[in-house]
Amino acid sequence: MKQKSFAGMRCxxxxxxxxxxxxxxxxxxxxxxxxxxRYDDLRExxxxxxxxxxxxxxxxxARNIVERRQYQDRPLRFEYRLTPRGRDLWKVSTALREWGDRWNATGFDAPAVEVVDRLTGRKLVLALVDPKTGSAIPRDRIQYRPGPGADETVRKLLGELNLGVGK
Amino acid sequence: MKQKSFAGMRCxxxxxxxxxxxxxxxxxxxxxxxxxxRYDDLRExxxxxxxxxxxxxxxxxARNIVERRQYQDRPLRFEYRLTPRGRDLWKVSTALREWGDRWNATGFDAPAVEVVDRLTGRKLVLALVDPKTGSAIPRDRIQYRPGPGADETVRKLLGELNLGVGK
DNA sequence: CGAGTTACTTCAATGATAGAAGTAACTCGA
DNA sequence: TCGAGTTACTTCTATCATTGAAGTAACTCG
Incomplete structure (x- = not known):
């Protein structure tokens, strides 16, 4: 696959x-x-x-998301595992799964995988949390603001976004 | 773009x-x-x-993620907006942004956008939350289990995953 | 010895994409 | 009324990526 750098690579x-x-x-x-x-399992x-x-x-x-490691000598064989960086993508796949389940992306009503609290058995969802308190913040308290790396374009867009909060 | 259905469309x-x-x-x-x-803004x-x-x-x-709506008559012009279904993808982009920031995907140290609690000003992160209590569940309490739509393959994989929890 | 397993490589045909150029239907200012 | 500008596209071709099928290498096992 050709790799391109997108416009807006600060993003x-x-x-x-x-x-x-x-x-x-x-x-x-x-x-x-x-x-x-294993290769063949992944392929299938x-x-x-x-x-x-x-x-x-x-x-x-090459991007340090997966590592290839030898698991036997004769015959020479390799397997693939996620690196810590790769494992850290779990929120991305969880977000995709959640969305897919909610909007019925597969055409089947019943989700194939559920994420639950081992103690209570209740289903869990992704939410924005204050890591200091560990509790979820309601949507109307969430604010997007320019970070230290923001350029003018982002600054302007976020400014307008916050003006339009009431709508 | 050609649209394919992947193997494992229950996923x-x-x-x-x-x-x-x-x-x-x-x-x-x-x-x-x-x-x-607007079209040109998006393109640029x-x-x-x-x-x-x-x-x-x-x-x-066509997938009801974006809607195209007319915003003036003469000349005829259209704009694009997210539908509720599209807006609901925010967790996916948030997860991508969080990962990109954490692993320095842009090559710049400083994030362009921050998500904060409007009241406290503190940065927020995505976490798995019990929607009943609103509090984040620590990682060792999180369990993946087969849902009602799981097939044999998923069931087997998840079984092995839970056996290997200690590792 | 022959069949099977694992992890690939090679190839030809098809499909998608980039980048540049062009178009339609207006508006606006001189 | 003329010409430049704006907006939202369409069309084109060369290049690039992808698919699906077939083949290969280095073993093991019966």
Whole structure:
């Protein structure tokens, strides 16, 4: 796959998407985080062509999202695992799964995977949390503001966004 | 863009990725949620070629993620906005931004956008929350379990995942 | 010895994308 | 009324990526 740098490369979303690659890569990350390790298992689970799989794995390894490690000598064999950086993408896949479930992206009503609290058994959802207190912040208290790396364009957009809060 | 159904279409992640489309689409969603509405603004902000932009917008409209609405008569002009379904993708872009910031995906140290609590000014992060209590659940209490729509493969993978929790 | 497993590589055909140029329907100022 | 500008596209071609099928290398196992 050709790698391009997007316009607006100060944007972390564009940066993240650039590093990850594409849908195949995200599906790989999903399967790796579910415990699949081997080339053929990944290929069958995802239904990705060989050439594409090889290429994506190479890219992800180059970007330190996946590591390729030897697991036996004779015959020489390798497996793939997420690095800490790759494991840290779990919120992205969780957000995608949540959205997919909520808006019925598969055409099936019943979700295949649920995320629950081991103690109470209750389903969990992603929310914005103050890490100091550990509690979720309601939507009307959430504010987007320019960070130290913001340029004029972002500053202006965010300014207008905050003016339009009432709407 | 050709639309394919992935193997494992019971998977909400694959489903969500299918509906969204690709990186361009996610960047469009980012810009639309920041308040951009007009074709030319989107094109310039993202640096997407005309043909691709037109095609992606059409796809997103067809999928009820974006709506195209007329905003004047003479000359006839249209703008693009997120539908509720599209707006609900905010957790996906937030997760991508968080990851991009944490792992320095742009090459710049300083994030361009921060999400804060309007009351305290403190930065917020995504976390898994029990919606009943509104508080974040620590990682060791989080459990993935097969939902009602799980097939044998998922069931097996999740079983092994939970066995390997100690590692 | 022959079949099977794992992890790929190679190839030809098809499909998508970029970048540049062009178009339609207006408005606005001189 | 003329010409430049704005907005939202469409069209084109060369290049690039992807698919799906087939092949390969280095083993193991019966």
């Amino acid at each position: 972390s979303i564009a940066g993240a998407l650039n590093l990850i690659g594409d849908r195949w890569a995200l599906l790989l990350i999903r399967d790796l985080s579910l415990g699949l390790r 689970s995802i239904g990705i062509p060989n050439a594409t799989l090889t290429e994506r794995l190479k890219l992800l390894v | 909400s992640i694959a489903g969500a990725l299918n509906l969204i489309g690709d990186r361009w689409a996610l960047l469009l969603i980012r810009d639309l949620s920041l308040g951009l509405r 902000s993202i640096g997407i070629p005309n043909a691709t932009l037109t095609e992606r917008l059409k796809l997103l409209v």
